[in-house]
Structure formats: C-alpha cells, structure tokens
Amino acid sequence: MGLLSIIRKIKRKEKEMRILMVGLDNSGKTTIVLKINGEDTSVISPTLGFNIKTITYQKKSRHISIHIEIGRYTLNIWDVGGQKTIRSYWRNYFEQTDGLVWVVDSSDLRRLDDCKMELDNLLKEERLSGSSLLILANKQDIKGALTPEDIAKVLNLEAMDKTRHWNIVGCSAYTGEGLLEGFDWLVQDIASRIYMLA
Amino acid sequence: MEEDDTINPNLTESTEHASLQKKHSSMVERLSKRHQTRSDNSDSSSPSFESVSSFLSRFNLLKTSIESNLAESQSLSSQLKPHFDNIAVSISDLEKLVAQNSYFLPSYDVRSSLKTVSDLKQKLDNLNSQLIPKKKFAFKNKGAKKDSVFIPQSKPSTVENVVSEKASSIAVRDSPGFRNETGHVLIKDCKGLEVGEFTVSDLDSCEVRIIGTVRALFVHRLKNCKVYVGPVMGSILIEEVEGCVFVMASHQIRIHNAKMTDFYLRVRSRPIIEDSNGVRFAPYCLCYQGIEDDLHGAALDQETGNWANVDDFKWLRAVQSPNWSVLPENERVGIVDVSNMNNGNEEI
Numbered sequence: 001m002g003l004l005s006i007i008r009k010i011k012r013k014e015k016e017m018r019i020l021m022v023g024l025d026n027s028g029k030t031t032i033v034l035k036i037n038g039e040d041t042s043v044i045s046p047t048l049g050f051n052i053k054t055i056t057y058q059k060k061s062r063h064i065s066i067h068i069e070i071g072r073y074t075l076n077i078w079d080v081g082g083q084k085t086i087r088s089y090w091r092n093y094f095e096q097t098d099g100l101v102w103v104v105d106s107s108d109l110r111r112l113d114d115c116k117m118e119l120d121n122l123l124k125e126e127r128l129s130g131s132s133l134l135i136l137a138n139k140q141d142i143k144g145a146l147t148p149e150d151i152a153k154v155l156n157l158e159a160m161d162k163t164r165h166w167n168i169v170g171c172s173a174y175t176g177e178g179l180l181e182g183f184d185w186l187v188q189d190i191a192s193r194i195y196m197l198a
Numbered sequence: 199m200e201e202d203d204t205i206n207p208n209l210t211e212s213t214e215h216a217s218l219q220k221k222h223s224s225m226v227e228r229l230s231k232r233h234q235t236r237s238d239n240s241d242s243s244s245p246s247f248e249s250v251s252s253f254l255s256r257f258n259l260l261k262t263s264i265e266s267n268l269a270e271s272q273s274l275s276s277q278l279k280p281h282f283d284n285i286a287v288s289i290s291d292l293e294k295l296v297a298q299n300s301y302f303l304p305s306y307d308v309r310s311s312l313k314t315v316s317d318l319k320q321k322l323d324n325l326n327s328q329l330i331p332k333k334k335f336a337f338k339n340k341g342a343k344k345d346s347v348f349i350p351q352s353k354p355s356t357v358e359n360v361v362s363e364k365a366s367s368i369a370v371r372d373s374p375g376f377r378n379e380t381g382h383v384l385i386k387d388c389k390g391l392e393v394g395e396f397t398v399s400d401l402d403s404c405e406v407r408i409i410g411t412v413r414a415l416f417v418h419r420l421k422n423c424k425v426y427v428g429p430v431m432g433s434i435l436i437e438e439v440e441g442c443v444f445v446m447a448s449h450q451i452r453i454h455n456a457k458m459t460d461f462y463l464r465v466r467s468r469p470i471i472e473d474s475n476g477v478r479f480a481p482y483c484l485c486y487q488g489i490e491d492d493l494h495g496a497a498l499d500q501e502t503g504n505w506a507n508v509d510d511f512k513w514l515r516a517v518q519s520p521n522w523s524v525l526p527e528n529e530r531v532g533i534v535d536v537s538n539m540n541n542g543n544e545e546i
Contacts, residue, residue: 045467085511107395142413143394144373
C-alpha cells in the first residue's frame with residue numbers, strides 16, 4: 001500500500017480538507033473567512049501571523065430526483081497574513097494543501113502587477129501543484145472594482161498549466177455575495193479528486 | 199545528548215572505569231566541538247555581540263556623538279531642520295541597538311540605556327522647539343504661496359477630470375482620484391455621491407481634502423502633503439509617503455514605506471506600519487459641516503483609542519518599536535476645520 005493511498009484512506013474517514021488562503025495584504029482574506037463562518041466582520045486588524053478556522057461544510061444536491069447528499073466535510077482554513085514582511089512565511093503552510101484560495105482586491109488597480117507576480121511565484125511551488133485553485137475577485141461591492149473577467153485577463157489565468165484545476169469567482173466579503181459559490185466549487189473539486197465523488 | 203552521556207558516579211566500577219573514561223573524554227570533545235560551531239554560527243549570523251561591556255562602549259560612543267551634535271546645533275543658524283532630522287535618526291538607531299541587545303543585557307543596563315535614549319529625545323525636542331519657531335496651523339498663512347495655489351473652480355464632481363489621469367500599465371480603466379500635482383489644494387466633495395475607491399497619488403506639496411464618505415482609499419507617493427479625509431468605510435492603504443500630515447478615519451489602515459510623517463487617526467482596528475520610520479500618531483481631529491453624521495454612518499463615531507495601538511511588522515518584539523511614537527500633545531495641530539473651505543476659498 002502506497003503512502004498516498006494511506007493518506008487518502010485517513011482523509012476519507014475524516015473527510016478533512018486543508019485550505020490555504022493567501023493574497024496581498026488588504027485583499028480581505030480574514031474578512032472572507034469570518035464571513036463564511038458567520039462571525040462579526042466589523043473589527044478586523046491586519047493579520048499578524050495567521051488564523052486557523054475549522055468549518056463544517058455540508059451540501060445537499062439540489063436535484064431532487066437524484067437525492068444525493070454531496071457530502072459533509074471539515075474544512076481547515078489557514079488564513080495567512082499578506083503583508084510584504086510575512087509573505088516569505090507562506091511557504092511554511094504549503095504542505096498537504098488540498099485547496100488554494102487566492103484573494104484579490106478588485107479595487108486595487110495599482111497593485112495588480114504585484115498580485116500577478118506573487119500568484120505566479122506561488123503556482124511555481126511544487127508542493128502546491130496538486131491543489132485546486134480558487135481565485136476570489138473580492139470587493140465587487142466597491143464601485144469601480146474590476147470584474148472577475150478583467151481580473152482573469154490581468155492575471156493571465158488562461159495561460160496557466162493545463163493540469164491545474166482552477167476557477168475565478170467574483171465576491172464581496174462585505175455583503176457575502178459569491179463566497180458560497182466559490183467555496184462550493186472548491187469543495188466539489190477537491191472532493192472529486194481526493195474522495196473520488198463526482 | 200546529555201541524557202545519553204551522563205555518568206552516574208555511583209555505578210562506576212573499576213572494570214568499566216577505563217571504557218567509561220574513554221567515553222567521557224569523547225563526549226567532552228563532542229561537546230566542545232559543538233560549542234565551537236555554535237559560537238562560530240552566532241558570530242557570523244548575528245549582528246549582536248552578546249557582551250555587556252562591548253555593548254556599553256558602543257552605546258556610550260554613539261551617545262557622545264549625539265550629544266556633541268546636539269550641542270553644535272546651538273551655533274548653527276541655517277540647515278537646522280536637516281540637522282535635527284539626522285540627530286533623530288541617530289537616536290532611533292541608538293534605541294534600536296538597545297532593543298537588539300536587550301535579550302542578554304542585565305535589566306539595569308536596559309533601563310538606564312532606555313532612560314538615556316529618552317533623555318536625548320527630550321533634549322532634541324526642547325532644542326527643536328527653541329530654535330525652530332513653531333508654525334501655527336492655519337489656512338490663512340497660505341497667502342505667501344498665492345500664485346502657486348490652484349483651486350478647482352468647477353463643481354467638485356468634475357475635479358477628477360481636471361487632474362491629469364495617467365493610466366497604470368495594466369489598469370483597465372481610470373479610477374477617481376488626484377494624481378501628479380505639485381503645490382495645489384485639491385478638494386473632493388463626496389457628499390451625496392456614491393464614491394467607491396479613491397486614489398491620491400504622486401503629489402508634491404499639495405493639500406488634499408476629501409469631504410464625505412468613500413469606501414476605500416489608496417495613497418501612493420506623496421511628499422510634503424497635508425491630507426484631510428472624512429470617514430472611509432473600508433480600508434486605507436498608504437505607500438511611500440514622506441514629510442506628510444494625514445488626518446483620517448477608517449476601519450483599517452495600513453502604512454508602508456512612510457518617513458517623517460504624522461498620522462491623526464481614528465481606526466476600528468489596529469493600524470499597522472511596515473518599512474517605516476519617524477512616523478508619529480495622534481487621535482483624529484477633523485471637522486467639517488456634518489462630519490458627525492458621516493462618522494456615525496460609517497460606524498466611526500466612537501473613539502476606540504486604536505490610533506495608539508500600532509503594530510510594526512518590522513518590529514515583532516516586546517519592546518516599543520523605534521519606528522513610531524505617539525505625537526506629543528503640545529505638538530499636535532488641534533482641530534482641523536475644513537468646512538469653511540468648501541465654498542469660496544477667498545482666504546487662500
């Protein structure tokens with residue numbers, strides 16, 4: 001029995017997923033995590049270090065004729081601070097990441113170059129090569145924010161390695177819009193790889 | 199390691215004595231080797247010297263040079279400002295030195311060194327206020343700059359058209375903001391408008407007033423500017439500013455690469471600085487017609503005291519960061535009222 005299959009077995013029992021949230025500072029990572037966990041988002045200081053949140057995710061199929069409970073998973077979400085000084089520590093969290101969430105401040109036009117550069121560096125990382133990538137184009141509620149389509153163009157997502165599973169979703173951590181849609185995709189995609197459920 | 203090699207003398211028997219001794223001597227050798235490599239490492243990687251006496255001699259050397267610089271300033275008549283700035287930098291270096299070495303210094307030395315540093319700061323402050331006449335904060339004094347001052351005569355909403363727009367390399371569209379100006383007063387009235395993100399960038403010696411509420415504010419590359427901002431519902435991101443004064447209220451504030459700049463803040467969370475030095479903090483002090491309602495609407499009507507809870511990402515230690523300080527009360531500007539500047543600007 002190979003190591004991979006042992007890991008798969010263990011994971012299948014607990015149905016855990018490890019999700020790493022990264023992105024430039026001020027992109028809204030912590031706000032997103034608190035929002036999907038139903039917590040107060042009115043006072044959030046810039047993250048000095050990291051936060052871990054364990055969230056139970058449950059979703060039933062909407063197609064009544066099929067009657068499948070798609071699954072119940074425990075998401076361990078690692079929300080790592082994005083300030084320049086601490087970006088070099090992101091690598092400490094790469095191991096065993098099932099899902100990668102890259103958060104973009106869609107209203108910060110000036111730093112899109114930085115954003116692209118950091119994402120490109122991240123995707124070169126071998127330890128993350130098997131993880132599903134969700135890009136959240138956050139702050140869609142702010143007037144003047146770029147659309148997810150524009151962000152996809154700027155980040156040149158189409159040029160990504162063809163083996164990568166990825167998706168981009170517009171969202172607002174402020175209103176909560178788009179967050180579930182994004183995480184639904186991510187959980188389904190990871191589940192279909194790790195737990196072999198379609 | 200130690201457990202493996204510890205020898206209990208009670209069990210030592212004559213037959214085993216020789217082999218134990220051999221074992222013991224090899225252990226001692228290993229330990230000394232390990233100690234050697236450890237000290238080599240610390241020599242090469244750590245800037246500190248872990249010796250109280252060499253710390254004190256270096257400390258005193260720097261202290262003496264700062265004191266002589268301070269004494270010199272009495273005789274200087276011009277160039278006082280840069281002279282004082284240099285001294286301030288030296289003092290903050292000295293403070294850094296203390297903090298870097300504080301982990302091995304006896305607590306008495308830490309206390310007395312910090313006392314010396316704060317005395318030096320006090321001296322500098324005193325000299326500063328003695329020798330450089332304090333500027334009174336008032337808009338009236340701007341008369342001297344008359345010809346260089348520009349007031350947008352058009353409606354506030356068209357202000358962004360007046361300002362020349364320079365698209366960033368990949369920006370898909372221009373966002374509202376003030377960019378590339380020198381020596382102007384720039385006013386944006388957001389009352390009744392839905393303003394998303396607003397950008398203030400590449401300004402030199404300008405005064406910026408943003409009345410009303412915006413969702414997000416980006417500040418980039420400002421020199422010698424004064425920036426007065428009503429409530430910001432989301433976050434403020436500041437990068438590369440020097441010699442500026444900011445008066446702003448927001449839910450989150452991040453400050454990067456700021457030098458010699460004062461911030462008068464009201465923040466719901468802890469403000470952070472990164473790669474900054476000589477920045478000082480004080481509570482929010484802006485006033486204009488209807489600001490109370492705007493602050494209330496943005497959930498910023500409560501003073502949280504967070505303006506003084508600054509996190510320095512370049513200084514993750516228990517001792518106070520040398521990069522920022524609380525602005526002494528007698529140096530604060532007092533209430534800044536920008537409401538009368540809204541219409542008619544005849545005073546400028």
